[in-house]
Amino acid sequence: MSELKNDLLLKALKGETVSRPPVWMMRQAGRYLPDYIKLREKYDFFTRVETPELACEITLQPVDQVGVDAAIIFSDILVIPQAMGMKVLMEEGKGPLLPNVIKTKADIEALITTEVEERLGYVMAALSLTKKELNGRVPLIGFAGAPWTLLCYMIEGKGSKTFDKAKQFCFTQPELAHALLQKITDVTISYLKAQVNAGADMVQVFDSWSGMLSPADFKLFAQPYLIQIADAVSKHAPVILFPKGSWYALSDLSKSSAAGLGLDWSVTPQLARQMTNNSITLQGNFDPSKLLAPIKQIKKEVTEMIDAFGTQRYIANLGHGILPNVPVDHARAFVDAVKEYGDKSKV
Ligand code: CP3
Numbered sequence: 246m247s248e249l250k251n252d253l254l255l256k257a258l259k260g261e262t263v264s265r266p267p268v269w270m271m272r273q274a275g276r277y278l279p280d281y282i283k284l285r286e287k288y289d290f291f292t293r294v295e296t297p298e299l300a301c302e303i304t305l306q307p308v309d310q311v312g313v314d315a316a317i318i319f320s321d322i323l324v325i326p327q328a329m330g331m332k333v334l335m336e337e338g339k340g341p342l343l344p345n346v347i348k349t350k351a352d353i354e355a356l357i358t359t360e361v362e363e364r365l366g367y368v369m370a371a372l373s374l375t376k377k378e379l380n381g382r383v384p385l386i387g388f389a390g391a392p393w394t395l396l397c398y399m400i401e402g403k404g405s406k407t408f409d410k411a412k413q414f415c416f417t418q419p420e421l422a423h424a425l426l427q428k429i430t431d432v433t434i435s436y437l438k439a440q441v442n443a444g445a446d447m448v449q450v451f452d453s454w455s456g457m458l459s460p461a462d463f464k465l466f467a468q469p470y471l472i473q474i475a476d477a478v479s480k481h482a483p484v485i486l487f488p489k490g491s492w493y494a495l496s497d498l499s500k501s502s503a504a505g506l507g508l509d510w511s512v513t514p515q516l517a518r519q520m521t522n523n524s525i526t527l528q529g530n531f532d533p534s535k536l537l538a539p540i541k542q543i544k545k546e547v548t549e550m551i552d553a554f555g556t557q558r559y560i561a562n563l564g565h566g567i568l569p570n571v572p573v574d575h576a577r578a579f580v581d582a583v584k585e586y587g588d589k590s591k592v
Contacts, residue, residue: 251383254315255446257560258483258526266559267314268583269386270393270576271451271487271507272566273307274319277573280306287411291337300371301378308383310573312580315384318375318440320368322390322451325432326399328364329356346402347414353425361432362439365442369443376444387445389437391452392429392470392490396422399429408457415466417445422466430470433588434477437484447483448472449507454564456490456509463491468498475503485528489565495520509564514553528560531579536563536571556586 250254253267256359284293293299303319323341327333334342348355352547362369376385390398398404400411400547415422437448455467467488475484479502485499487507499508508517508529517527531550536543551561562565567576 249381249384249446251314253471253544254384254386255483258447258485260526260558262557265586265588266554266561266583268555268556268561268580269315269317270307270311270563270567270579271317273311273313273317273568273576274303275462276569277567277571277576278306278310279573280310284582285337290321290337293325295367296368297367297374300367301375304371304375304385305378307576308379311576312584313383316375316379316387317386317388317449318372318445319370320371320388322388322395323398324365324368325390325395325429325436327438328361329358329428329432331356331399340404341398343398343402347399347425350421350424353421354426356425356428357362358428358432365436365439368436369439372440372443372445381409384446387437387440387443387448388431389440389448389474391450391455391467391474391486392426393467394454395429395433396425396466397454397457399425404538412457412462415462419465421569425578426466426470426474430473433474437474437478438481441478441482445482447485447504448478449485452486452488452491454490455488455494456511458491460491460493461571463488463494464497467491468494471503472501475501479504485526485560488527491552492520494518496522499525505560507562510566514550518554523558526558526560527554528562530564531562533563533565533568533571534574536567538575538577540575541579543575544582544585547579548586549584551586 300319308316323333397411400414430483483504485505486503489509492512505526510530510532
């Protein structure tokens with residue numbers, strides 16, 4: 246394996262001194278990039294995900310075109326429910342659809358939990374190929390959905406403003422919910438370890454819908470599983486947990502074996518640092534919609550964000566995925582502003 250020429254991200258995660266904070270963007274490989282849209286016209290979503298050459302090409306686009314300090318493998322969190330035997334459709338422009346949702350104990354028992362590495366062999370092939378093509382330019386990030394967020398899709402069958410069916414399932418049949426969450430956790434641990442073996446330098450766990458839960462319910466249905474994953478996978482590579490909307494859990498999660506915590510824009514850098522006692526690397530938390538503001542304003546607010554977080558133990562990122570209607574030069578301005586902050590602090 247070639248040595249990394251840009252190891253800012255890994256250094257920041259280890260708490261080592263960096264010349265400037267590393268920067269990448271959640272969902273950086275995607276629909277705001279014209280070259281991605283061209284590929285989308287030719288191949289459907291799961292063809293793009295399951296063909297290592299296409300996944301690799303898409304993963305490299307933001308590295309080449311926007312200048313981020315890390316690549317995140319092009320895939321989706323819903324490959325896990327798929328590997329567990331559920332049908333997952335991606336309706337272009339509409340989002341995911343799982344036509345046969347989990348309803349009963351028998352449905353949970355029927356889920357497949359073995360041979361994840363083989364069943365998701367195409368992800369490992371995409372990682373190995375991308376690692377080779379990157380040739381050490383920047384680190385490669387692997388990822389998975391958190392158990393709670395995957396349960397949301399497996400029970401609800403699609404996106405939702407409230408995920409009330411998923412919650413109803415947890416609140417009325419907690420034993421079944423925990424059985425399902427544990428199965429997803431076990432599979433996710435194997436999957437993330439396999440990603441590291443295949444070339445991922447670190448992994449992120451996306452709990453996109455954890456903020457739907459009250460602090461007490463987060464402690465029941467989300468936190469224990471996030472911690473299990475962090476404990477098991479951290480032995481192999483640094484883990485970032487991103488519990489979107491769950492700023493209330495920062496203190497507890499900072500005591501886990503995770504190397505970093507992702508933040509959305511609902512929390513101030515000051516509060517996040519205070520709650521985590523300055524003991525863990527923080528990542529975030531620029532409002533993705535702010536990338537629609539004029540470039541001058543983006544640059545000013547990025548500078549203010551870094552001033553507030555500090556340059557150490559910090560990874561500049563958005564507070565959630567980049568939006569499809571962001572102009573590429575605005576995405577680039579975000580990345581450049583972080584890089585220029587570094588230049589400024591050197592003089
Ligand atoms: O970050 C990256 O650049 C890597 C690629 C990536 C995708 N999905 C590709 C994708 C990652 C990290 C994901 C994670 C993901 N998928 C999450 C967690 C992160 C988040 O945004 O909260 C979630 C909740 C999903 C499920 C999912 N996949 C939804 C809800 C949708 C449709 C709506 C949307 O956001 O686009 C997808 C489709 C999807 N996954 C697209 C991409 C680029 C868009 C589909 C297309 O290009 O046609």
